Amino acid sequence: MSISIQLLSNTTQNQCICEMAKLSGSILALNYFQINNTCQLFILNNNSLVVQYYSNSSVVFYNQSFVSIIVQPVCELNCQNNGTCSFTGLCICTPQWNGTQCEIPICTIPCENSGVCTAPNVCTCSYGWTGAYCQIVKTVLWAFDGTLNDTSNQFVGTSSSSAVYVTGINDYGTALALDGNIAKCVNVYPYLNMSYASFTWELWIYPTVMPADDSTFISQCRNTTLTTQCLILTTRNDMMWFAFSNNSLGGITNISAYTWSHLAFVYDDTSKKRFMYRNGILEATQVVMAPLQTASTNVVFGCRTTIDGNSYKYPFVGYMDQVLYNSRMKNASEILNDATLVFYFPFRSSTPLIDSGPNLINGSWGNGAASIASGVVDQAVNFSVSGSYFQVTGLVLLGTSNWPFSLSVWFKTNSLDGGGTIAHLSASTSGTGWCIRFIGLTATGTLELQIFNGASNLVLSGPIMPINVWIHVVYTFSSSNGMGLYINGTLYTSKATSYSASGYPDTLIFGNPLGGTSCGSSYPNKQFYGSLDEIRLYSRELTSNEIAQLYLNP
Numbered sequence: 284m285s286i287s288i289q290l291l292s293n294t295t296q297n298q299c300i301c302e303m304a305k306l307s308g309s310i311l312a313l314n315y316f317q318i319n320n321t322c323q324l325f326i327l328n329n330n331s332l333v334v335q336y337y338s339n340s341s342v343v344f345y346n347q348s349f350v351s352i353i354v355q356p357v358c359e360l361n362c363q364n365n366g367t368c369s370f371t372g373l374c375i376c377t378p379q380w381n382g383t384q385c386e387i388p389i390c391t392i393p394c395e396n397s398g399v400c401t402a403p404n405v406c407t408c409s410y411g412w413t414g415a416y417c418q419i420v421k422t423v424l425w426a427f428d429g430t431l432n433d434t435s436n437q438f439v440g441t442s443s444s445s446a447v448y449v450t451g452i453n454d455y456g457t458a459l460a461l462d463g464n465i466a467k468c469v470n471v472y473p474y475l476n477m478s479y480a481s482f483t484w485e486l487w488i489y490p491t492v493m494p495a496d497d498s499t500f501i502s503q504c505r506n507t508t509l510t511t512q513c514l515i516l517t518t519r520n521d522m523m524w525f526a527f528s529n530n531s532l533g534g535i536t537n538i539s540a541y542t543w544s545h546l547a548f549v550y551d552d553t554s555k556k557r558f559m560y561r562n563g564i565l566e567a568t569q570v571v572m573a574p575l576q577t578a579s580t581n582v583v584f585g586c587r588t589t590i591d592g593n594s595y596k597y598p599f600v601g602y603m604d605q606v607l608y609n610s611r612m613k614n615a616s617e618i619l620n621d622a623t624l625v626f627y628f629p630f631r632s633s634t635p636l637i638d639s640g641p642n643l644i645n646g647s648w649g650n651g652a653a654s655i656a657s658g659v660v661d662q663a664v665n666f667s668v669s670g671s672y673f674q675v676t677g678l679v680l681l682g683t684s685n686w687p688f689s690l691s692v693w694f695k696t697n698s699l700d701g702g703g704t705i706a707h708l709s710a711s712t713s714g715t716g717w718c719i720r721f722i723g724l725t726a727t728g729t730l731e732l733q734i735f736n737g738a739s740n741l742v743l744s745g746p747i748m749p750i751n752v753w754i755h756v757v758y759t760f761s762s763s764n765g766m767g768l769y770i771n772g773t774l775y776t777s778k779a780t781s782y783s784a785s786g787y788p789d790t791l792i793f794g795n796p797l798g799g800t801s802c803g804s805s806y807p808n809k810q811f812y813g814s815l816d817e818i819r820l821y822s823r824e825l826t827s828n829e830i831a832q833l834y835l836n837p
Contacts, residue, residue, distance in 0.1 A: 294322050360384045379403035392416045396437075411435065413610060418476055425584075425606040428456035431469050440469045440584070451604040452487040452543055453642050454677030454788030458604035461585045463492070465595040469584040475608065477503065477514065479574045481552040483609040484516060485621055490540045490601035493521050497597040500546070501606070502587035505580040511573045512580075515587055516548050517597065523548075523559050528571040532557055535566055540601070543680065545622035550575070551612040558615075563622030563823070565615060605642070625820040626675055630654060631661045638675075640819075648673040652794060655814060659693045659753045660837050663816035664793075667697075670810065672795040676712050680822045682789040685782050687761040689821040690791075691833050692722065695753045696813040699728030703811030705756075707796040710785035714797030717785040722758055724748060724811070732758050734766050737783035740802070743768050745775050753816075755834045761824035772834030774827060793818070 299322035316322075362374035366385030369375050376385035380403070387400075394406035398417030401407045408417035424434045429448055431440025444466035451458030461467050484501055492498075497517040504513035515526040523534030525548050538544055538561070547560040552574055559566040584603065586595040607621070620641065627640040635654045636646045651668025664673050680686045694705055702724040709718040719740060720733045730745035745768050748754060757769040765779040794811045796802070817837045825833075 294320055298322075390416065396420070411437075414476075419480065419610045420475065420608070421610050423475070423608040426456055427451065427459040427604055427606070431459070438475070439472050441472065442467050442469050449602055450679075450788070451602065452489075452679055453605075453644055454679055455644060456604075456677075458487070458489070458602040459584070460602050461599050463598045463600045465586055465598055468586040468595045468598065471582040471584065474579050474581050475503070476579075477610075478576050478578055479552065480610060481612040482550050482575075483611065483613040483618075484548045484607070485545065485609075485613075485618070486606040487543055487545050487604040488538075488599070488601060489543050489604075490518070490538065490599070492600040493518070493538070493540050494600070495520075497524065498599045499585065499587045499597045500599050500603060501548075501582065501584060503575075503577045503580050503582045504588050505577045511576045512578075513587075514575055514577060516546075517587075517599075523561060523566055525557055525559050527575050528573045530569065530572055532559055532567050532569040534559055534561065536561060543683075547613070547618045547622070549612055549618070553612075560615070560618045560622070563619035623821050623823040625678065625680065625822050626818075627820075628664075628675075628818045629660065630658060630663050630816055635662060635664065644675055644677060646673055646675045650795075658814065658816040659695075659755075660817060663693075663814040665814045666794040666811055670795060672792055672797060673815070674712065674790055674792040675820075676788070676790040678789040678791060678820070681708070681791070681820070682710065682785045682787045684784040684786070685762050686784070686822065687824045688759070689819075689823065689825040689830075690721070690758045691755070691817070691819040691821075691825075691830070692757075692793075693753055693755050693816040693818075693837060694811075694813060696724065696728075696748060696750060696811065698812050699724065699748065699750060701809050702726045702728070703794075703809050703813075704796045705793065705811050705815070706758075707792040707799055707802075709790050709792065709797075709799050710787040711798075712790045714790075714792050714795075714799030716799075717787075718796070718799040718802040720796070720802050720808075721791070722756065730756065730768075730770075732766060732768055734760065734780055735783050736780050741766070741778065741780050743776060743778050745770060755837070757825065757830045757833065759824045759830075764824060767824075769827075769830045772831040791820070 358368035358372050358374055360383055362368050362385050364380045364385045366374040366376045366380060374383060374385050379389055381387040381389050388403045390400035390404050390406055394400050395417045396412045397409040398406040398412060406417050411421050413419050413421050423438055426434055427448065431446055444464060447460040448457035449460045486500060488500060497519050499515060499517040501516040502514060506512040510527060510529050513527060517524045518538055519533065521537045523546060525532040545562050549558040555571050556568060557571055558568045586598040589596050624640045625642060626638045626644045628646060629639055638644045649672060650670035652671040652673050653665055654662050655665040656662055681688055704720060704723045706721040707714055708721040710716050719735055723731055725731060728747045730748050732743040733740045743766050755771050759767040760782055765777055767777040768775045793815055796808050
């Protein structure tokens with residue numbers, strides 16, 4: 284034990300006590316000399332002391348016998364979240380908080396991918412990420428529009444050979460072309476964490492070769508000898524194949540070369556079930572034995588790793604496009620919509636030319652076409668000037684012979700004088716060349732649909748249309764049912780036929796045929812004056828119930 288003495292002069296008794304309290308150490312005792320106003324402090328390293336007053340008029344002595352004085356530290360900043368103020372004037376925080384005022388929460392596992400720790404062990408994730416520490420990406424899209432990276436550039440694709448791109452499922456962009464050379468296999472960085480979690484993979488493929496062995500689109504293999512540590516999405520025997528865990532799931536329909544197909548692979552970790560869809564239709568489902576456990580392993584596009592992990596095998600030959608990953612299970616309705624809704628224009632926002640469908644095929648307009656507030660639902664596109672139009676380009680499947688389709692349009696005509704073009708189909712953005720008057724009004728106001736069967740344009744006629752009334756029209760086609768005309772949710776008429784398409788990515792032009800003035804039309808090549816709203820194109824024939832719902836719930 285050591286004792287030091289500090290002398291204070293020209294001080295009062297109370298000031299002496301205050302000095303005693305302010306010291307970071309403790310006082311063993313003190314003398315206060317009233318004669319000369321001097322304070323004598325005996326200092327020990329202790330945080331409390333006892334004070335006793337003596338009656339001597341000249342000396343007041345304090346020792347540690349009776350009264351305790353607790354020295355209270357002072358912090359200029361208020362300590363928060365149960366932090367305590369130290370004798371040094373700094374806040375001492377609990378293990379869950381940090382900062383000068385204990386105002387900063389601590390996440391034991393740091394938040395990843397620009398996530399922010401907003402409470403102890405609580406991460407608030409940035410857009411597109413989820414999980415306890417923002418480690419799971421919600422959605423990733425590889426559009427392959429001239430790059431191997433995803434559309435947000437968060438997941439970088441690399442290959443040891445230069446990538447080749449061709450026209451994709453949407454003509455406005457490109458697809459990745461793979462020729463079976465394993466040097467073109469694409470490694471994705473950083474890794475996607477799919478372990479012990481639900482997920483959905485969707486993609487469009489256009490095989491140019493259907494090999495006898497596997498043809499792998501997507502893989503993630505930590506250990507190819509352990510089935511729970513290797514995800515394989517491939518074709519086997521010309522059908523879809525979904526492998527991980529101790530069992531695999533095979534498809535039931537053959538996939539043909541030189542044909543676009545939409546494939547979806549879904550795993551639900553809650554029910555431990557997986558599902559496969561082709562072109563939006565369920566192929567097969569199965570209960571798995573164990574969840575995927577690939578940990579920190581890179582995804583590979585176009586092939587999968589060998590057992591030793593030093594090379595690749597089972598490459599895919601053909602085109603891949605619009606590869607989409609979701610960190611959740613998508614339901615059947617969502618998959619069907621992703622596979623068959625080509626575009627959707629509700630004209631409801633400040634950006635009316637933006638496609639609200641899954642393919643982001645944005646439109647364009649010109650020559651006076653404009654948005655108006657009085658649509659069937661909110662805004663609509665209006666054609667009040669000669670030459671005004673709205674168009675959507677790059678429609679690959681609509682340019683494919685006998686591929687089914689459904690075009691749903693709400694329209695309101697301002698005049699029946701001379702007829703007009705509601706929808707014009709062409710292989711050219713100018714409306715010229717190969718073209719069909721898809722939907723239009725004759726000079727007398729009769730609604731007509733047209734299709735080309737390889738020899739001539741077939742016409743399907745409807746009733747005379749009213750003026751200034753919103754009408755819902757759906758034009759459907761399939762090889763089995765031919766062309767059908769639905770008006771306000773009900774089938775009006777149909778006709779058996781085939782569809783001989785242009786063979787090129789088509790353009791739909793609404794309101795005006797532009798330069799397409801020689802398309803074998805029975806109605807005039809004139810401007811449509813009126814409004815259109817809620818335009819949807821599907822790459823399948825809608826059912827009568829679906830069409831009725833589009834009418835009842837535009």
